[in-house]
Amino acid sequence: MPSVADWLRGRKRQIERREPGLWVKCPGCSETLYRKDLELNLLVCGRCGHHFRMPAADRIVSLIDGEFHEIAADLEPRDPLQWTDVKTYPQKLAADREKSGAVEAVIAGFGSMGGIEIGLAVMDFFFRGGTMGAVVGEKIALLFEESARRRVPAIVCTASGGARMEEGLVALMQMAKTSAALTRLQDARLPYICVLTDPTTGGVSASFAFDADVIVAEPKAVVGFAGRRVIEQTIRQRLPDDFQTAEFLIEHGHVDLIVDRHQLKAQLVQVLSMLLPGTGAGVPA
Amino acid sequence: MNVIVEREKGLLELEQRIGDLKALSEQHPEASFAAEIRALEEKYASLQREIFGNLTAWQKVHMARHPMRPRATAFIAALDEFVELHGDRAFRDDPAVIGGIGRLEGRRILVLAQQKGRDTKENVRRNFGMVHPEGYRKGLRLMRLAEKFSLPIVTYIDTSGADPGIGAEERGQSEAIAQCILQLTRVRVPVLAAVIGEGGSGGALAFGVADRIIMLEHSIFSIASPEGCAAILWKDAGKAEEAATRLKLTGSDLKGLGIVDHIVAEPLGGAHRDVDATVTSLLREQASSLDALAMLPLERLLQERYAKYRRIGSWQSQSDRMVRGAT
Numbered sequence: 001m002p003s004v005a006d007w008l009r010g011r012k013r014q015i016e017r018r019e020p021g022l023w024v025k026c027p028g029c030s031e032t033l034y035r036k037d038l039e040l041n042l043l044v045c046g047r048c049g050h051h052f053r054m055p056a057a058d059r060i061v062s063l064i065d066g067e068f069h070e071i072a073a074d075l076e077p078r079d080p081l082q083w084t085d086v087k088t089y090p091q092k093l094a095a096d097r098e099k100s101g102a103v104e105a106v107i108a109g110f111g112s113m114g115g116i117e118i119g120l121a122v123m124d125f126f127f128r129g130g131t132m133g134a135v136v137g138e139k140i141a142l143l144f145e146e147s148a149r150r151r152v153p154a155i156v157c158t159a160s161g162g163a164r165m166e167e168g169l170v171a172l173m174q175m176a177k178t179s180a181a182l183t184r185l186q187d188a189r190l191p192y193i194c195v196l197t198d199p200t201t202g203g204v205s206a207s208f209a210f211d212a213d214v215i216v217a218e219p220k221a222v223v224g225f226a227g228r229r230v231i232e233q234t235i236r237q238r239l240p241d242d243f244q245t246a247e248f249l250i251e252h253g254h255v256d257l258i259v260d261r262h263q264l265k266a267q268l269v270q271v272l273s274m275l276l277p278g279t280g281a282g283v284p285a
Numbered sequence: 286m287n288v289i290v291e292r293e294k295g296l297l298e299l300e301q302r303i304g305d306l307k308a309l310s311e312q313h314p315e316a317s318f319a320a321e322i323r324a325l326e327e328k329y330a331s332l333q334r335e336i337f338g339n340l341t342a343w344q345k346v347h348m349a350r351h352p353m354r355p356r357a358t359a360f361i362a363a364l365d366e367f368v369e370l371h372g373d374r375a376f377r378d379d380p381a382v383i384g385g386i387g388r389l390e391g392r393r394i395l396v397l398a399q400q401k402g403r404d405t406k407e408n409v410r411r412n413f414g415m416v417h418p419e420g421y422r423k424g425l426r427l428m429r430l431a432e433k434f435s436l437p438i439v440t441y442i443d444t445s446g447a448d449p450g451i452g453a454e455e456r457g458q459s460e461a462i463a464q465c466i467l468q469l470t471r472v473r474v475p476v477l478a479a480v481i482g483e484g485g486s487g488g489a490l491a492f493g494v495a496d497r498i499i500m501l502e503h504s505i506f507s508i509a510s511p512e513g514c515a516a517i518l519w520k521d522a523g524k525a526e527e528a529a530t531r532l533k534l535t536g537s538d539l540k541g542l543g544i545v546d547h548i549v550a551e552p553l554g555g556a557h558r559d560v561d562a563t564v565t566s567l568l569r570e571q572a573s574s575l576d577a578l579a580m581l582p583l584e585r586l587l588q589e590r591y592a593k594y595r596r597i598g599s600w601q602s603q604s605d606r607m608v609r610g611a612t
Contacts, residue, residue, distance in 0.1 A: 074602050075601075075602055076600060076601050076602070077600055077601075078599050078600060078601055080542060080598070080599070081531065081533050084531070085518065085519065085527075085531070133598070134597075134598025134599060134600050135600045138600055163486075163487075163508050163509075165508060165517060165518055165532075167508075167598070168507070168532050168533050168534070168542075169506055169507060169532075169534065169542065169544055170542060170544070170597060170598050171508055171598075172486065172487065172490055173490075173544060173594065173597040173598065174597070174598055175487060175490060176469075176470055176490065176494045176594045176597075177595060177598065179466045179467040179494075180471070180590075180591050180594045181595070182467065183467070183470060202487065203486075203508075205459035205463075206447075206458070206459040206463050206466075206487045206491075207463050207466055207467075208463070209459065209463070210457070210459045210460040210463040210464075211463050211467050224454050224459065225449070225454060225458035226450075226453070226454065226458070230449050230513070231449050231450060231451065231454070234449050234450060235450060235451065243451070243454070252457070253457075254457045254459075254460060
């Protein structure tokens, strides 16, 4: 296992390479933001509160107290369908690795959050749209199984376009694999919290995401089963802007909480501290 | 335009001519049309072999969507007995799902089926087999009923996908599907799935997590419709035929990937050419699969189901270059 410091250094460097430039324009209010300020503010616009999509490594740093012990870090997909279109599937994977700095669309591991030991998996929309293939399915399944074995709660932050086309039905079946593994955690009566981040759709929203005990969403995150484009094509009309947003979901009764990124860690710790018997941990300031 | 329906037109013409000649020869027994009839029948047989002998993935997609393809109701009608149970107890009864208790060649079962319509009127009522959240929640309710009364669950899969509409999203399509999948991974009775037409995406999988999966020979099971896949990957639904080939969505492909257990052969020309024979073959396979599953002690059944799904999808590890997993 690589040391945590090395792991973070490697990931950080790659993130910087992904989005060069000193200034970033906010899609929420069109304000030009100084990159360093934005990063210090957890990628939330200081003016309008727009939550930028967050790379998995940044999210982990924002939630975990100190050390993070990544599991199954070096799993790489194979090519079950021998997929080729403009490029082969392995070529697409290599290009995404270069562009995003991520090895796959999820990072999973163990660490402490506000003094509570947890299993944490964070999906990365910057790697193949966060899609779930065999490796993502395996890491999520391992997280649930290993959390049950260590008797710690699990948290998954989702960001995904769904199952990964290039792995075909093998990818779709990861919905069943992750769900089966989740039953181990349920049987151990350990909490599982899902944090829905922008965007979470398809095979991820329709499997382990919406099976959580407590479901949290980030403000304005788009979450749904079918993609907006598909629905608009089906019904042949434009959808309202707030359709499938976190706010839409809470109004219709599908999520428990909408939590601003700055409060996320404290909120998760508070919920866990009440769900877990004998957890003395308070809410950090 | 269904490519199978198009290709069948020549056959139907021949059928018509053979029928006419036979009628004619009965009216005029003195004239002999035997030679003509035999020639036409030979032509018919060779055309049939040419058309159906080696269907491409794209042709199988169209066979799976054939307007005359037997629906779940055809198989349910052949059960010894069946009582349909309606509704999700919360919102509404979804006609795209048929659920109930029945008896398959003497075996008590719980049936869950996705049901397309036969004509426009029925298709409107059944929403073309596209299930709403309340349909999945009806399924979930019946899975629990099955567990309570130790009824093996037999599912029939035939949907292009879950309904992608506003109401479905408002009522939590994702959650409804997720709960069905989770429940089937752990339900404490045998689960036997049969793909009889289209197995489209997560909406099909909601009833498709099973101890054994059977596919009719010309049915398909896919991560997305070929049109949807082409639109997502290449922003061009016109490339659906290419997507159909690449997706490996036929029964033989999926058996090769270790996801599907049994393929049930269809009559030459497809299930709709001889519905009774298709129904008989599938029910026979279901009966023998149910008997095999009933032999397993429950804990072993559940362990094997867990292990089966746990294995699907292989990966390689950078450090040790090991390759693991089944498919």
